Amino acid sequence: MYATGFTVRTMSGAFEPGGRIVGESVPIRELVLPFWLTPESRPRFQRLWGTPGNFHKVRYHYDGPSGRRSLTLRLAKEITYTTEDGFDADIDGVYHAVVSALAVNPMYEGAESISEWTNPTDQFSVEVQGNGGTFTLTYRGATTQAIPYAATPAMVQTTLGYLSTVGAGNVTVTGTPNAYTVAISGSAGTLTGDGKNLTVGGIWGDLGWEHGNVAIDYAPNIGWFEVWNPTDQPLWLEWVFDPAKSWQFPDPSFGQERKWGRSPGQDLERMIVTPELTQMLSVMADPFMDTYVSADLSNAAGLFNGVEPLYAVPPYTGTADDPVLMPVVCVGPAGAKATLRQRRFWSAESGLEA
Structure with missing residues (x-):
């Protein structure tokens, strides 16, 4: 299968800064996938997708000329099981299954990278x-x-x-x-x-x-992370921080201040400071995610007094050979670790490289 087709849906902009009047159109991908099954494989196939009360997330991979890209899928409607003309499932042992599935994220996920820095002293x-x-x-x-x-x-x-x-x-x-x-x-x-x-x-x-x-x-120690976004979509950074007296992590604007009504250049070196952390903290810059979540799964947003990450890494920013260097600052004990996850998304299964 190779397709870039999608439909669109208008999402409310009520919670967006600036209050969009008519909302924003976002892509929706629904795939129809054919499978051939035997009576023995059908029960395993059904368990893979889950039930209406507990749908599972399933990864669909496309290995194309641009490397592997994936969609995370969930059922959109009940799977239909039929026999093709000329086949009798009871005799020939063949089922034809048709799966209609929605992409959890409409973009195809490419190679991700996970990097760590540990406070050395x-x-x-x-x-x-x-x-x-x-x-x-x-x-x-x-x-x-x-x-x-x-x-x-x-x-x-x-x-x-x-x-x-x-x-x-x-x-x-x-x-x-x-x-x-x-x-x-x-x-x-x-x-x-x-x-x-x-x-x-x-x-x-x-x-x-x-x-x-x-x-x-x-006293603070400084570590550095390599960041690059080769895709046609924004890259939202995901951080995890160990307990420490405080961390500072980067949220540079890449010249995107105008979107937030801020002065040009004001946030080129923007850093966000955490409060004292007594447990691990997850930070997800994507505005559709819970930004600050502690290890006990409690929402830690109230500890930041309304300060949120604002900026994604723009498409086609840096490369693996020439990345953007971003600092983190640890005020805390030796061994405290910062982890950066870069999940990269594309709008098609293949192509679109710079």
């Missing part, structure tokens, strides 16, 4: 709030010796490297005295600090020096 920002005295740092139960309040990053790195839970080759400290970025690889843990021996300011009443503090938080 525990990375922390450390702010030493004091002008005298010493402080200590603790990682996975091991505590450093006293560190002078104005220690250089190299001194802090050396001191942390002595810890049995860190090791000299697994820590890098950058920044300036009193404001450090600490990256620890090889294990996952939490860095804490003790500033009770730090002093700040001057004399505090009759109680002597005021205690200082060591403020520690996760």
Whole structure:
């Protein structure tokens, strides 16, 4: 079978930003598929499609000159089983089955890609709030010796490297005295600090020096994903994020701001920031899907205060050899993972390449 035919249906635009007046026509594909069956294969064939109370999704594949493309189908009406003229099913053991099926998504799905980035290190920002005295740092139960309040990053790195839970080759400290970025690889843990021996300011009443503090938080790590859309249809990105204090993921406009009444160029580098995640989060940019869904299947949209992905990757954007690079930012522990799924759709079984 090779066909590009479809009918159209007008869908309401009531929920679209800007409120379309007459809605939008979308394609509907209904396929009529012939099959030859034996009495033995007919029960399996019926179970494949399901029943009126529980229709199954069935994949139809077309292996053409442009490679494999697929439609996901569900029954549109009851399967008819007949015998062709000249055949007797009871004698010749042959059935002719005619299946009418609707495409769940009217576009043919081509090759998809799934890529991952894992936060490689525990990375922390450390702010030493004091002008005298010493402080200590603790990682996975091991505590450093006293560190002078104005220690250089190299001194802090050396001191942390002595810890049995860190090791000299697994820590890098950058920044300036009193404001450090600490990256620890090889294990996952939490860095804490003790500033009770730090002093700040001057004399505090009759109680002597005021205690200082060591403020520690996760520092961001950046990963990169390769994105490309060789098809004639928009590509809506799908993300999955592990628990972390926060993630930032890209939603660049590719120059499509006008559709949303935004200033040209305003969203060329748009990023969306998640709240703190205590469970995995799925993000689907396609406006016909639930955008934010947690691992327990609860709708997490309320956590984003109305912020939604807006933009698809336009048709014919980038290639596998020359992709668009998109960043993700993780503020969280080593090992936290981001996954990107790119499902690519075409309006025909074959052809339409750029």
